[in-house]
Amino acid sequence: MAEPDVLQTHPLYATDRDLVDRLLAVTAPVDQDLVELARLAMRYEGFPGAHDLQDDLAKTLRLWALDRQQLHQRTRAIWAAGHRPGALAQQEPVGSGFDTADQTND
Template sequence: MTEDKGQTHPLYATDREVVDSLLGHEGAPGPDQLTSAARLLMRYDGFPGSPDIKEDIERALKGWALDRDGLNAKCREIWAQGWRPGQTLDDTVGSGADVEDSGS
């Protein structure tokens, strides 16, 4: 009989893609990378399976010279600035479609 290595998370395939992008990210991590890492750490914390996901997120954090506490502190700062997924920190609210160029 084979040994049970835990469950496979229903979102494993999409999460694996995100983790692979975190590992492949060059330079300092931005809000997307930091919040994605924190989100996935929370999702897989205590989950009985997918050890590769957990190990690779920890490896990404190590590459960024962060631990979980440091990651959480950075994410709190990001959220406090009003950032939301899919938005850069310098984005303004609204699409800008209703703004006309005044030419002045």
Template sequence: MSENAEQTHPLYAADRDLVDALLGHQGDPGPEQLTVAARLVMRYGDFPGAEDIKADIQKVVSSWGLDAQALNLRCREIWASGWKPGQQLDGDLGSGADVADQDG
């Protein structure tokens, strides 16, 4: 096999779904979108294949007005804030068990 042959990444199908979701995201990216994009940039950066994913991720990141360096900076800030994947940043969300009755 040639050293320059394109390969199929084992996570391609799942990652394609993530990229498609990023392409369809409306509005400003939140922590989830930013960190997913950064993870995919890292995963596919030097990978010999998946050119469609690479091109689409670049398109998404550019549409946010970011380059790879700015994306990484934003993600470092997100992780430093204590955010975890799947976590909402809105402090008003929750079970309600810890919220005082505001009617009276």
């Protein structure tokens, strides 16, 4: 007798659920949205559980008029252009922000 499929709960489900809900609401995805969708799609591909997330990831692709191959082509280009996780969309000034004028010379 074969054992029934065991559905697992992913340890990052709660945070990923929030992110997927946010992505579903996006009508014009920016680079970071595309990267997040690709990352989550890879994380949950073949995962034995979280079917609601997997369905919503596929739905997001359809809403954005993309298939997996197009998503991966676009995200590869984003990474090749220098994208780094956590980087702000706006360029931050270079420097430590340390103000030497506040120091006293003894």
